[in-house]
Amino acid sequence: MEPRAADAAEGRGCTGLAQIIDLRPAAVDERRQSARGKDVATKAPATHEWQLDQLQRAIKAVGVALWSWNVDTGVLTMDPCGFELWGLPWSDKVTFEELSARIHPADRDRVRSAFNATRVMTGSYETDFRILVDDKVRWVAARGKGNDADIVARTMFGIFLDVTGRKQAEESNELLAGEMSHRVKNLLAIASGLTAISSRSATSVEQMAHELTGRLSALGRAHNLVRPLSPGQGTAALLGDLLSILLSPYDDLGAFKGRIRVAVERMGVGEASATAIALIIHELATNSMKYGALSSPTGTLDVSSATDGEDLVLTWLEQGGPRVEKPDDVAGFGSRLVNRSVTGQLSGAIHYDWSEDDLIVTLRARRERLAS
Structure with missing residues (x-):
C-alpha cells in the first residue's frame, strides 16, 4: 500500500507505518483466528497487542522515517517523515539516485556501496552518513535487514533517523x-x-x-x-x-x-x-x-x-x-x-x-x- 499524499498535505506527520505494515483491524482479527485454529491447547503468555495508532505515535515521537526499497528497480517508497528529513517534495516514490544526489560528496560512494551490498548480504546492516539540505549538513542513520527472509516481493524495509545532534556532540x-x-x-x-x-x-x-x-x-x-x-x-x-x-x-x-x-x-x-x-x-x-x-x-x-x-x-x-x-x-x-x-x-x-x-x-x- 502506497503512502497517501493527503496525509502529508493534512499535516498528520509521520503516518508511514500503515503503508509498510498491514495492521488494520480486519487483518489483525484474521491473524488471531488463524493462531487460535493452529493450536487451541497451547496457552501462550499474554502480550500487549499494539494498535496501529499507538505504533504511529511511538514512531512519530522519535522521528523515525520509514522506507521500502525495491532491490531490482532501485525505487524507494518513504513516509512523510522521510521526505521531510531529506528535504524533498512529496512524491509517491523516489529513486535511489535522487537520494544519492543529496548525500555529502565525501560519503556518497561509501553509501552507494553499502546499499548495493544489501542485495547479496545476510543479516542486519547499518550506515551513518551526511546529507545536504538547504546548504546545511544533516547526519542520517540508515538501518535495515539484508536477510532474504526479510525480503518481500524483492522489497526491503528499513528506517532513516536524524542523528545530527549525536554526531555534533x-x-x-x-x-x-x-x-x-x-x-x-x-x-x-x-x-x-x-x-x-x-x-x-x-x-x-x-x-x-x-x-x-x-x-x-x-x-x-x-x-x-x-x-x-x-x-x-x-x-x-x-x-x-x-x-x-x-x-x-x-x-x-x-x-x-x-x-x-x-x-x-x-x-x-x-x-x-x-x-x-x-x-x-x-x-x-x-x-x-x-x-x-x-x-x-x-x-x-x-x-x-x-x-x-x-x-x-x-x-x-x-x-x-x-x-x-x-x-x-x-x-x-x-x-x-x-x-x-x-x-x-x-x-x-x-x-x-x-x-x-x-x-x-x-x-x-x-x-x-x-x-x-
Missing part, C-alpha cells in the same frame, strides 16, 4: 579531547620556561622555590579562566584585570611593571567573552614564551587597546626577542582555536604582522559581544 567531544591534550602540553612547556626564568633571578633554592610557586599559582588562575565558566558563578572581571591575571605568570616583576605592560580601557567583559579572551591571550603568551619576546630575558610585551567605531581593537606588541620569522605552520591546533574563538565568540578578526624585530598581533572584536 561526538565531534565536540573529540575537539575537547584534542584541546585538553594541546593545553596540557603547553602547560608543561610553560612550567619549564617559568623554572628557567626563576633560576636566573633567584639567589637561593628557597627564593627560587618561592618565586616559582607564585608563578605557577598565577598560571593556575589563568588556566582556570580558560575553561568555560559555569552558570551562576558571577560575571567576569574587568578587561584589564583579566589580562593582568593571564599575563602575570610570564612577567618577572608582575603584569603592570617590568617587561609586560598592560594599558587598556576600563570595561567589563561577560562570561562567554572572558572565556574566549582567556584562550586567545593564553595561546599568544604560550607562543611568546616558547618562541617570541618572552623567551628572552630582554624581551618586552605591550598590550594596549583603542576604539574603532563599534569595535574594540587590542594590540599585542612583542619586542626585544629572537629574530622574528613567520612560522611554517600557521594553521596548527592552537591557531585554529584562536581563530575559532575570535570569529565565533567575539565576531571579530585577528591579524599577525611578523617583522624582523617585532611581532604585532591586532585583535578586533565587537564591543557588544565583549559584554555578553
Whole structure:
C-alpha cells in the first residue's frame, strides 16, 4: 500500500507505518483466528497487542522515517517523515539516485556501496552518513535487514533517523579531547620556561622555590579562566584585570611593571567573552614564551587597546626577542582555536604582522559581544 499524499498535505506527520505494515483491524482479527485454529491447547503468555495508532505515535515521537526499497528497480517508497528529513517534495516514490544526489560528496560512494551490498548480504546492516539540505549538513542513520527472509516481493524495509545532534556532540567531544591534550602540553612547556626564568633571578633554592610557586599559582588562575565558566558563578572581571591575571605568570616583576605592560580601557567583559579572551591571550603568551619576546630575558610585551567605531581593537606588541620569522605552520591546533574563538565568540578578526624585530598581533572584536 502506497503512502497517501493527503496525509502529508493534512499535516498528520509521520503516518508511514500503515503503508509498510498491514495492521488494520480486519487483518489483525484474521491473524488471531488463524493462531487460535493452529493450536487451541497451547496457552501462550499474554502480550500487549499494539494498535496501529499507538505504533504511529511511538514512531512519530522519535522521528523515525520509514522506507521500502525495491532491490531490482532501485525505487524507494518513504513516509512523510522521510521526505521531510531529506528535504524533498512529496512524491509517491523516489529513486535511489535522487537520494544519492543529496548525500555529502565525501560519503556518497561509501553509501552507494553499502546499499548495493544489501542485495547479496545476510543479516542486519547499518550506515551513518551526511546529507545536504538547504546548504546545511544533516547526519542520517540508515538501518535495515539484508536477510532474504526479510525480503518481500524483492522489497526491503528499513528506517532513516536524524542523528545530527549525536554526531555534533561526538565531534565536540573529540575537539575537547584534542584541546585538553594541546593545553596540557603547553602547560608543561610553560612550567619549564617559568623554572628557567626563576633560576636566573633567584639567589637561593628557597627564593627560587618561592618565586616559582607564585608563578605557577598565577598560571593556575589563568588556566582556570580558560575553561568555560559555569552558570551562576558571577560575571567576569574587568578587561584589564583579566589580562593582568593571564599575563602575570610570564612577567618577572608582575603584569603592570617590568617587561609586560598592560594599558587598556576600563570595561567589563561577560562570561562567554572572558572565556574566549582567556584562550586567545593564553595561546599568544604560550607562543611568546616558547618562541617570541618572552623567551628572552630582554624581551618586552605591550598590550594596549583603542576604539574603532563599534569595535574594540587590542594590540599585542612583542619586542626585544629572537629574530622574528613567520612560522611554517600557521594553521596548527592552537591557531585554529584562536581563530575559532575570535570569529565565533567575539565576531571579530585577528591579524599577525611578523617583522624582523617585532611581532604585532591586532585583535578586533565587537564591543557588544565583549559584554555578553
